[in-house]
Amino acid sequence: MKFSFKFSNLLGTAYRKGDLLFSPDGNTVISPVGNRISFFDLKNNKSFTLPVESRYNYTTLCISPNGCTLIAINEEGEADLISLISKSVLHKHRFNGAVACACFSPDGNYFAVGKGNSAFVFRAPGPLLDSFNPFVMERVFHGAFDEVTWIDWSSNSLLIAVGSKDMSTRLYGVKMLSKFQYCSMASHTDIIMGCFFEKNSLDLNTVSRNGQVCVWEANFEMSDLQPIEVPVKKARKGDKSDSEDDVVIREDHEGKESSVAKSAEVTSDTSGEKLTYKRLGRYYIHPQVKGEKNPLLTSCAYHQQLRILVSGFSNGSFFIHELPDVTLIHSLSISDDEISSLRLNCTGDWIAIACKERGQLLVWEWQSETYVMKQQGHFNNMECLCYSPDGQFIATGGDDAKVKLWNTTTGFCFVTFSEHTGSVTGIQFSRNGKFVISASTDGTVRAFDLTRYRNFRTFTSPRPVQFSCVAMDSSSEFVAAGGQDVFEIYLWSLKVGRLLEVMSGHEGPVASVAFSPSPASTALASVSWDRTLKLWNAIETGSQHETISLNSDGLRVVYRPDGEEVAVATLDAVISFFNVRTSQQTGSIEGRKDLGSGVSDTDLISARRNLEGKAFNSLCYSADGQCILAGGLSKNVCIYSVQESLLLKKFEITQNRSFDAVDDFINRRNMTEFGNLALVEEREDDTNGPLSIRLPGVRSGDMASRSFKPEVRVFSLQFAPTGQAWAAATTEGLLVYSLDQGLVFDPYFLDIGITPETVKNTLKTKEYCKALMMAVKLNEQKIILEVIEGVPPAEIELTVKSLPAMYVERVLKFIAMSMESSAHLEFYLEWVRHMLLVHGAKLKTGSPLLSPILIAIQKSISRKTEHLQKLCDFNKYTLKYVQRLGELSGCGMKIKEEDVNMESDSNEEDDVLIPCAYAIEMDQ
Helix, strand or coil: CCCCEEEEEEECCCCCCCCCEECCCCCEEEEEECCEEEEEECCCCEEEECCCCCCCCEEEEEECCCCCEEEEEECCCEEEEEECCCCEEEEEEECCCCEEEEEECCCCCEEEEEECCEEEEEECCCCCCCCCCCCEEEEEECCCCCCEEEEEECCCCCEEEEEECCCCEEEEECCCECCCCCEEECCCCCCEEEEEECCCCCCEEEEECCCEEEEEEECCCHHHCCECCCCCCCCCCCCHHHCHHHEEEEECCCCCEEEEECHHHCCCCCCCCCCCEEEEEEEECCCCCCCCCCCCEEEEEEECCCCEEEEEECCCEEEEEECCCCEEEEEEECCCCCCCEEEECCCCCEEEEEECCCCEEEEEECCCCEEEEEEECCCCCEEEEEECCCCCEEEEEECCCCEEEEECCCCCEEEEECCCCCCEEEEEECCCCCEEEEEECCCEEEEEECCCCEEEEEEECCCCCCEEEEEECCCCCEEEEEECCCCEEEEEECCCCCEEEEEECCCCCEEEEEECCCCCCCCEEEEECCCEEEEECHHHHCCCEEEEECCCCEEEEEECCCCCEEEEEECCCEEEEEECCCCCEEEEEECHHHHCCCCCCCCCCCHHHHHCCCCEEEEEECCCCCEEEEEECCCEEEEEECCCCEEEEEEECCCCCCCECCCCCCCHHHEECCEEHHHCCCCCCHHHCCCCCCCCCCCCCCCCCCCCCCECCEEEEEECCCCCEEEEEECCCEEEEEECHHHCCCCCCCCCCCCHHHHHHHHHCCCHHHHHHHHHHHCCHHHHHHHHHHCCHHHHHHHHHHCCHHHHHHHHHHHHHHCCCCCCHHHHHHHHHHHHHHHHHHHHCCCCCHHHHHHHHHHHHHHHHHHHHHHHHHHHHHHHHHHHHHHHCHHHHHHHHHHHCCCCCCCHHHHHHHHHHHHHHHHC
16 A cells, blocks of 8 residues: 555635635635635635645735736745645745735736835746746835735736825835825724725725725826836945935845835926825714724725725624715624625625634625525534545534534535534444434434434433444444443444443543444444453443453554454553454554654643653554554654554644644743743733633633634544545644555556557557556556557457456556546446456455445446536426426417428427527536
8 A cells, every 4th residue: 555645635624814815717715724725616616725834824815817826925924925837835935024915916017015014015926037036026115104904006006005003095106107206195093904996096995994984086097197217327336326315225035124216205297286185085884883892894805896895894794885985785794703804706796704713714695695605614623533435525523513524525514513512522424324423522422314414313321421432333223432421331223213232341431432344243342541442242242341451541442444453542652453353462553752742832841751641542444454544642643554563654734833732842042041931921902801821731722811822633533435545633624635646656567568658559459458457567547548548348348358357456446546537437337347247256355455446436426426417407407497488488489480481390399499408418
């Protein structure tokens, strides 16, 4: 089994904090999710996350007008220039401080950045530059007296409007312009939250935090401002131009100070009228109530063509107004928490709304008042996960008492169950994938139907118990759950819905239970904090069990896929393996050093002492049972070889320093003669109330404090049934890693004479079986695809019969992978049918990897069935609609036929409708 797993997608987190963006075509929402960036394609109903990771959370995003370049800046001021074509970072730049806003010019030649009380203008990277230096500073403006909060460009890309916390808006020229000099507008009574130019005009609209909107009219048209060419002289030492009156001190891209000609305040037109603004009106877009604390405006967006202003407030409500009269069009409240970011797409139909307190991301179509997309991750930590049998869905349970189902193909959550009232501690799919069960600390185990999306079974215990784990047998008839405060295991019948057995024997909280995956077995294994592993067969022998002593508290138990062995993770970071028939230990793995120390900023102990508290709390066997995946109180996920007890590969799930326990050592810059500065909690202002002291022992943070850094942890992980991916529920969300087949060269019985040219020549001579064997030996994906699709459908059966058994599994695996993206569904189904008919008997007794291959084929067929079903339903209802229209307009059709003197038979109407149906189907 190969382990070239690469980060594939991030599920479970739709938004963290920062700026939302729409793509230039208006069909994709770009959202910062921690130190990664996710794209939600609303047209194709898909989401993906860029394989780009920053050292801190992204907060500021801006995209070029052509949609090829994205600039992402994190909370520490580190900027990444990302190519959306290659999905890679082209350049990194440090601004040495937090950046409030960034914006590309409409022509794409410049981008402006607001940092501190300054606005920086850079030349945008592109082919126009002689050399690729992405961050070449063009201008810098220091006019603001407080921090810059917003930057907007005029339509001709010559002016920028800069709003700041000093309650004023300033206009600057990127180049020297006729009839323009420095311009400032101060009429607000609170912080500027937005300033927007009108389309092809110099008129301006400004919005402040207290909901105040000012409409400004310019005395000139945009065409009146023309760039002025100024000859540039090479400065010499001692020239008058080098005096302090004619230079502006700025920071270059390396953070050093340099002097540049102060052209912003030099104009060739010293006489005549200059650009000025007149305030046409001042409005309040939110009702002001005297004597009450009015909500603050937290975000806003403006559409230049439609002239509509969208504003979001701290109480979760947002308003849509039409300018310049500021007429209310629509208002809605989405939650009780503040709206963090708003964006309008290019057509003005969709509004993207984000709330960082709930991790919520909405796309609202305001004209029809419907949701285009509504996504929200778990409010608190994600505690458990489980793959569906076909690998198409993932079910997760969280501390917010919710069960969510995620589609691994689209990346969207399509259903949420909120019947639980306590933290969900365990979850599992049924063998047929039609329902899912979950255990919770509210004392219930619930079964949810995935066809009607309802809770159809609820299991309880004779006395209140906080359930810590749950398991279901291979026949999906029995459900077992372990207690956290009552040290017993409860067994229910799913069909009858009754409690069958209460199994006692543990003397501590039951940490994990697992049923044997063997079809004919109902064996059950459980581990507890009492340092024991117990093997049960409750259906046949009741509470009789066999006890195996452990060296430390048991945290997790899993069965090998063949049911002959169990793996147990204990508190001393050891993974032990036991034979279930002989109860003898067959091996062990010491994994403490592989976990990593992960010292918190506020830890008072050394990294070595901190490492003693680390342990694995989640295990999962690979499909062949030869390897095991382990994760726990660390940022590392390890894959071990069971037979050799060796570490094969270690994955670092995050590099995000915005989380705690990411670094292995405390930063020495925080260590002073007075102690660790990280232990001192700072407050921005007095509005946050009194300082709250963090409670000892709280790893996820004290919610009563002003701020906290959650600790990086892996709560649960599992291999996909197809074996091509694995998922981990972490502090960041649901991370999915999949195999990157393009990076693996894995020849199979390769000979010297087998080359791509010889394979193609053999295919041309119509020796299909020989060409297929040669392509499999070479193991190049493109060549195998060319050979398989080059075999005529009539020759498939003969080719499969001539294929040796040693090649069948590999060919079947390739077909399962190709069916995901191929449009030749019937062609590949013919290959699968003939291979199973000819080699089915041998495959039953073959490799254990066959089961994941068949599951992958089933997953592909299910996805294709869903797509075809949607297409057929659309055509069916469209045909009914067209037929009904024909019936209603029958009289008109007769008149038209009489006018042209057409001789029609009885089947003429059908002949007219059939091309319409064909056209509809072809469009889809």
